[in-house]
Amino acid sequence: MPLPKKFYNRDAAEVAKSLLGCLVVKKSEGLVAKIVETEAYYGLSDPASRARKGAKIMWGEPGRAFIYMVHGNWLFNIITMPKGEASGILIRAVEPIRGIEIMEKRRKVKNLYALTSGPGKFTKAFGIDKSYNGIKVYRKDSPIYIEKGKEDDFEIVESHRIGVKEDLPIPLRFYIKGNKFVSRF
């Protein structure tokens, strides 16, 4: 059961925290991974967000995937908040559950922990590119969707964002404490 659309219709930081422990599913290849690290991005008031540069990003509809290219890497975002806010969540790292062989083949690395421990690594392992831009992650018939994971017991750690030129003074990065697949500690 994918998470409902209204799940994303909240504050970005709230959604980011709720998303930890949830599963990303790519139906066509049977890939499943657990989300272990996220970052929240706000549109207009956020100096790090590119939403302020171009208006193309303002999809307005929560629960849609937004694919963004930087440094030759695709980054996978999910739009949150009601229309016009242009804010969203970046998936920074996941833990592979199913379809590991496919990911390994695509990534060409032998270290399991290097498979998906980074935004660009995750998209490459899942074979995500621009053609996935705008898909609805709350619909089961989408090529990729998010569903609720088991009620795992874990602690959420908050910290500053990574690699951002100009960060906001508040912590907007969230990850599962002690998880080996987090990109940085």
Place this chain on the structure above:
DNA sequence: AGGAAGATCTACT
């Protein structure tokens, strides 16, 4: 048409 920038990755010291 050209160039700069950017939420990264990898390899090497």
Place this chain on the structure above:
DNA sequence: GTAGATCTTCCTA
């Protein structure tokens, strides 16, 4: 830990 590579989009001439 740090430098260099790499690629697409957007901005300016």
